[in-house]
Amino acid sequence: MNCPKCNSEMMFGYVQSKHGIIWSAEVHEWFMLPNAKKGDVWVGGKDNCFSVLTEALRCPECKTIVVLPPVEKVE
Ligand SMILES: [Zn+2]
Numbered sequence: 001m002n003c004p005k006c007n008s009e010m011m012f013g014y015v016q017s018k019h020g021i022i023w024s025a026e027v028h029e030w031f032m033l034p035n036a037k038k039g040d041v042w043v044g045g046k047d048n049c050f051s052v053l054t055e056a057l058r059c060p061e062c063k064t065i066v067v068l069p070p071v072e073k074v075e
Contacts, residue, residue, distance in 0.1 A: 003059035004066070010057035015043065015067055017052040044070055 001010050015021070021043040022034045034040030044052035055068040 001057055001066070003062060003064050005064045006059060006062045008059050008061040010059050010064075010066065013056055013058055015052060015054050015056040015065070018050075019052075020044075020050060021052050043067055 002008065003010050020032070022028070022032060022040055023043055024034065024038070024040040026038065034042060042052075044054040054070050057066045057068070058064070
């Protein structure tokens with residue numbers, strides 16, 4: 001995939017954290033818990049604040065990172 005910002009080829013990798021990461025349309029000043037009513041979501045697909053491991057692409061030129069949706073495990 002090419003970078004949506006500068007069109008350079010992106011590198012495959014992972015976004016990782018020992019704590020949860022949220023995506024929100026607004027800046028959270030204090031509490032980093034997602035507000036589902038405003039569309040906030042946990043990055044990585046888990047509905048908790050624990051570890052995150054999800055695939056992502058990084059542009060070596062402009063440093064843009066594109067986080068990919070979590071892969072569903074079939075058990
Ligand atoms: Zn780029």
